[in-house]
Amino acid sequence: MSETSDSRGRAVAKVKPFLEELEAKPFWANLCEHKLTDYEWKQLSGRGIVYSFVNYHRAWHPSYEGKTPYNVSLVDLDEGPRLISNVIECPTEQVKIGMPVQVVFEDNEDYTLPKFRPA
Amino acid sequence: MSNISGRYAVAGIKASDVDGFITNQPLNDAHRSYAVRMANMARMHPNYATDLALGGATPIAMVQNAVMAIEAGMANTVMCVHARKRGTPDPSPGNPIRHGDEHWEEPWGHFSAVANHAFAAQRHMYEFGTTSEDLAHVAVATRKHACMNNNATMRKPMTIADHQASRFICEPLRLFDCALESDGGGAVIVTSAERARDFPKKPVAILGMGQHHPHFSLMDAPSLTTLGGKKSSELAYKMAGLNPKDMNFAEIYDCFTITTMITLEDYGFCKKGEGKDFVKNGRIEVGGELPVNTHGGLLSQAHIEGMLHVTEAVRQLRGNEVEPERQVKNAKAGIVSGHGGSLCMHASLILGAL
Numbered sequence: 001m002s003e004t005s006d007s008r009g010r011a012v013a014k015v016k017p018f019l020e021e022l023e024a025k026p027f028w029a030n031l032c033e034h035k036l037t038d039y040e041w042k043q044l045s046g047r048g049i050v051y052s053f054v055n056y057h058r059a060w061h062p063s064y065e066g067k068t069p070y071n072v073s074l075v076d077l078d079e080g081p082r083l084i085s086n087v088i089e090c091p092t093e094q095v096k097i098g099m100p101v102q103v104v105f106e107d108n109e110d111y112t113l114p115k116f117r118p119a
Numbered sequence: 120m121s122n123i124s125g126r127y128a129v130a131g132i133k134a135s136d137v138d139g140f141i142t143n144q145p146l147n148d149a150h151r152s153y154a155v156r157m158a159n160m161a162r163m164h165p166n167y168a169t170d171l172a173l174g175g176a177t178p179i180a181m182v183q184n185a186v187m188a189i190e191a192g193m194a195n196t197v198m199c200v201h202a203r204k205r206g207t208p209d210p211s212p213g214n215p216i217r218h219g220d221e222h223w224e225e226p227w228g229h230f231s232a233v234a235n236h237a238f239a240a241q242r243h244m245y246e247f248g249t250t251s252e253d254l255a256h257v258a259v260a261t262r263k264h265a266c267m268n269n270n271a272t273m274r275k276p277m278t279i280a281d282h283q284a285s286r287f288i289c290e291p292l293r294l295f296d297c298a299l300e301s302d303g304g305g306a307v308i309v310t311s312a313e314r315a316r317d318f319p320k321k322p323v324a325i326l327g328m329g330q331h332h333p334h335f336s337l338m339d340a341p342s343l344t345t346l347g348g349k350k351s352s353e354l355a356y357k358m359a360g361l362n363p364k365d366m367n368f369a370e371i372y373d374c375f376t377i378t379t380m381i382t383l384e385d386y387g388f389c390k391k392g393e394g395k396d397f398v399k400n401g402r403i404e405v406g407g408e409l410p411v412n413t414h415g416g417l418l419s420q421a422h423i424e425g426m427l428h429v430t431e432a433v434r435q436l437r438g439n440e441v442e443p444e445r446q447v448k449n450a451k452a453g454i455v456s457g458h459g460g461s462l463c464m465h466a467s468l469i470l471g472a473l
Binding site for chain 1: 223224225226227228229230231234237238239241242245286287288289290291337338339343
């Protein structure tokens with residue numbers, strides 16, 4: 001686990017300029033005017049709040065067998081974008097809408113996922 | 120009444136008269152040009168064909184597309200067919216169509232329509248104080264109608280306690296908040312009112328149509344408690360020159376109980392947040408203020424992505440085709456909703472008796 005200063009913060013940061021453009025201009029302007037190189041990496045605070053959440057009582061994928069119930073949350077980052085992620089390090093029944101959370105990077109064998117814990 | 124009132128109609132007809140053919144795009148296996156393939160298998164040679172992919176808004180979009188094809192002079196009589204095979208396992212699974220957001224969802228264990236709608240239910244509970252027991256009233260009323268329908272899958276009466284005892288699938292939604300998975304199909308024919316007079320079955324008029332699609336990705340949804348149905352129904356009411364009070368019944372897309380509740384609010388039958396009270400005390404049952412899903416819906420009749428909501432509305436307006444105990448008395452007009460994707464797509468249709 002590592003904090004937001006980790007270079008892996010890029011995974012969270014990349015969406016931000018894209019969404020700003022979407023809000024500022026009609027969608028075709030984005031499609032017409034911008035190349036992928038117009039986007040830049042931007043460091044985010046890693047803070048957010050829970051917009052909504054659910055508890056899975058059924059495993060749709062074999063890797064979740066025996067891990068139910070587990071939380072999936074919609075997290076609104078302080079800078080704007082909304083992510084689908086998990087609130088971890090917290091019993092599922094204690095997750096609430098409006099709860100402040102902080103990113104935690106979960107390292108797996110060949111990939112890293114931004115998840116969230118209570119702030 | 121609008122300028123299209125009475126010009127197009129849904130009616131019974133001979134296959135040789137059909138010159139337009141519209142199907143859904145099958146989700147469980149990617150097919151190219153499915154409508155043309157189906158028309159060919161039926162030995163039809165249409166002048167107009169297309170397949171549509173708006174999820175549960177597709178059957179209504181088919182009818183709307185048929186009207187546009189007729190209006191444009193490309194076809195006279197259009198067959199709209201929607202079929203689905205989800206109730207039994209496919210012996211040779213194909214290539215399911217993916218929506219493109221999976222890489223933002225599946226690594227965190229997010230799968231399925233039920234979870235997307237559970238997010239909406241959780242927000243509705245947070246914003247308006249709705250409870251799981253409030254949602255149970257939708258499931259129970261819908262089941263009552265299925266019990267009166269000889270062509271319904273679930274015909275065992277359900278109580279609020281049965282709903283509350285059913286297991287969580289994706290909390291806060293329980294098993295009995297969820298639609299069935301079904302094998303089946305349905306079809307409607309759209310033609311001009313002039314031609315419809317020559318057909319054997321009594322036609323109904325298409326009075327109003329609307330669509331609205333406020334987002335695609337769940338992460339871009341401007342709201343999870345007001346959906347595309349608000350704008351879509353406003354467009355349909357405007358075209359029809361009618362308002363919610365003119366509707367004698369509503370066939371509301373009910374993939375989950377929360378979808379019924381949100382759509383009833385969005386369609387103006389009650390204020391936003393008051394759906395939890397509106398669905399109680401028999402108000403949405405046959406004989407009540409606004410009978411809803413008089414066939415048993417996706418929850419208890421069968422899940423054909425809403426095509427059976429369209430055919431049920433037609434039957435109600437013909438007045439002599441459903442079991443008498445679930446016939447809405449003096450049904451003159453009704454509204455049908457279609458809802459698809461990650462709560463992102465919506466289509467509305469207002470039909471009237473001729």
